[in-house]
Amino acid sequence: MSDGKVRCTTCYNVFNTAKKEGQNVICSMCDASFTVKKINFVSNITQSITDFTSKIGSNIKETLIPGSKEEDVFTIIDGKKYDSELLKVATELTEKVEEITIEGSKLLFSKIRDYDDYTQIEKQTVAYIRKNYKFTPEANQWLRKEIKKWTATKTRGEKVSDPTSSKFKKKTQMSFVFTNLKDAYRWDNLSNLNEKPKTPAQWAGILLSIVFVLGILSGIAYGIKWNNQDNQWNSEGLSSVHGTIINTDGEAIEGAKIEANNKKAYSNPQGKYYLYDLVGDEVQITFTMEGYGDVIVWINIRSEGTNILNIELLEGNTLKYDYRKDIAEPWPPNYALAPIFMISAMITLMGSSAALLQQNFKTAIAGCLFGIISYGFLIGSILSVIALSLLLVDRESFERKR
Numbered sequence: 001m002s003d004g005k006v007r008c009t010t011c012y013n014v015f016n017t018a019k020k021e022g023q024n025v026i027c028s029m030c031d032a033s034f035t036v037k038k039i040n041f042v043s044n045i046t047q048s049i050t051d052f053t054s055k056i057g058s059n060i061k062e063t064l065i066p067g068s069k070e071e072d073v074f075t076i077i078d079g080k081k082y083d084s085e086l087l088k089v090a091t092e093l094t095e096k097v098e099e100i101t102i103e104g105s106k107l108l109f110s111k112i113r114d115y116d117d118y119t120q121i122e123k124q125t126v127a128y129i130r131k132n133y134k135f136t137p138e139a140n141q142w143l144r145k146e147i148k149k150w151t152a153t154k155t156r157g158e159k160v161s162d163p164t165s166s167k168f169k170k171k172t173q174m175s176f177v178f179t180n181l182k183d184a185y186r187w188d189n190l191s192n193l194n195e196k197p198k199t200p201a202q203w204a205g206i207l208l209s210i211v212f213v214l215g216i217l218s219g220i221a222y223g224i225k226w227n228n229q230d231n232q233w234n235s236e237g238l239s240s241v242h243g244t245i246i247n248t249d250g251e252a253i254e255g256a257k258i259e260a261n262n263k264k265a266y267s268n269p270q271g272k273y274y275l276y277d278l279v280g281d282e283v284q285i286t287f288t289m290e291g292y293g294d295v296i297v298w299i300n301i302r303s304e305g306t307n308i309l310n311i312e313l314l315e316g317n318t319l320k321y322d323y324r325k326d327i328a329e330p331w332p333p334n335y336a337l338a339p340i341f342m343i344s345a346m347i348t349l350m351g352s353s354a355a356l357l358q359q360n361f362k363t364a365i366a367g368c369l370f371g372i373i374s375y376g377f378l379i380g381s382i383l384s385v386i387a388l389s390l391l392l393v394d395r396e397s398f399e400r401k402r
Helices: 041-064 084-093 102-112 120-132 137-152 173-184 187-195 200-232 333-357 361-373 379-393 395-401
Strands: 004-007 014-017 024-026 033-035 074-077 080-083 239-246 257-260 263-266 272-278 282-288 295-300 319-322
Antiparallel strands (some): 024 033, 074 080, 257 282, 282 295
16 A cells, blocks of 8 residues: 655654554654645645635736726717826816816826827817816817927837737737836846946835745755755654553563554563554554453554553453544644745736836835735845835835836
8 A cells, every 4th residue: 555645733843654544643743643634735725825816816917907998998978988097187178177287287198198109089089178178268279289399209010018009909918918018127127227327216126026936945955954854754754662561460471462453462571562563643553461351542653752552351251441532633724835936926026027117006016015025035025125115105106218
C-alpha cells in the first residue's frame, strides 16, 4: 500500500503514513494524535488558489478594463450616438443654473481632450450640447476658441485610446495588462523617469516595483520552507514499545507474552518487556498470561521516540482498550501562503506600471493593497502603505493624464 502525506493538526508538520481515512495517526514531532481525513493537499491548494484568484478577478475586473460596456460610453438620441460623459457633464452644469459659464466650458473641454483625441462622436456631442444647452456668450466663445486652437495642432497617432473613436478596439484584460507593463518599463520611459523630477505617484510606482520583487522572493522562501517540511518526514522508520506488567497487588508478572505486528516478546522477572521493529503510526498489542484475562490495547506510536505502555493483568474476561486520540484535522492556511504572496506580487506589478504611467488610479490603488498582502518579509507591506499614501496625495496627476 502506498504512503500518503498528512499534516499534524497541532504543529502542522507533514509526514508519510500508510493509514487510511478514518484511522488514527500520531505526529512524529509533537506526539499529537488525530484522525486521517480524506484530503488531497495538491487539489486543495489548487482549489484555494482558484477561489482566491476568482475573487481577485471579480473585484478588479472593472479596474483593469475601464469602459468595457458600450452603454457606458455612448448615449443614443434619435438614432445617433453621443458621448455619455460629455452629456452628463452638461446636464450637471445646468441643473442649478440656466446657462453654462466659462468654468463649465473648461470642465467640458477637459472631458473633450481626456484621451488626447477629438473624435467624430465628440464633435457631434459638442454640436448637440451647443444646440440644446444655453451658454453665456463668454463661455461659448471660449470653448470654440480652445477647441479650434487645440485641434489645429493635434496629430492623430496610430494608437487610438478614446472609446468614442470608431478605430478604438476594446482591450481584453490580458492585453491591457501587458500593454501597461510594456509602456511603463520601456527603456526610454525609464530613462526619462530618471532624468526628470518624479511626481509622488511615480515614486509610488518605484516603491511598488520593489514590493513586487520582495513579494516574489517571499513567496519563493515560503515555498522552500514548506517543501523542506514535506521532505523532513519521508521515512516512517521503526518504532519500539516497552513497559512493565503487574497484577492487582502491584507485583511484577514474569513470562507474560506480548504480541504486535507479528512480533513477540516475554516479560522478564521484573515484569519488564520490550517490543522492537514495529512499523506504522499505531499498533494493536495483545498481552497474554495463563491464569489472567487477555488485554488488547490500541496505541499510537512514533519512530525515534519513547513509547511506554504499562499494563495491569486481571483475572477474568478479555479487556480491550483504545488509547488512540481522535482530533479533527483543520486545513492549515500556512500551506497556501507561497502562492498567495506570488499572485499578490504580480498584481502589485500591474499597480506599479499604472502608477509610473499615471494612467489608471484604481489599478494603482489595487496594486498597493495587494502589495500589502504580498508581505515581502514585512518590508514590502510597509512600502505598500507608503506608496498608497503617495498615490492618495497625488491623485490629480492621474486626472491630468486622462
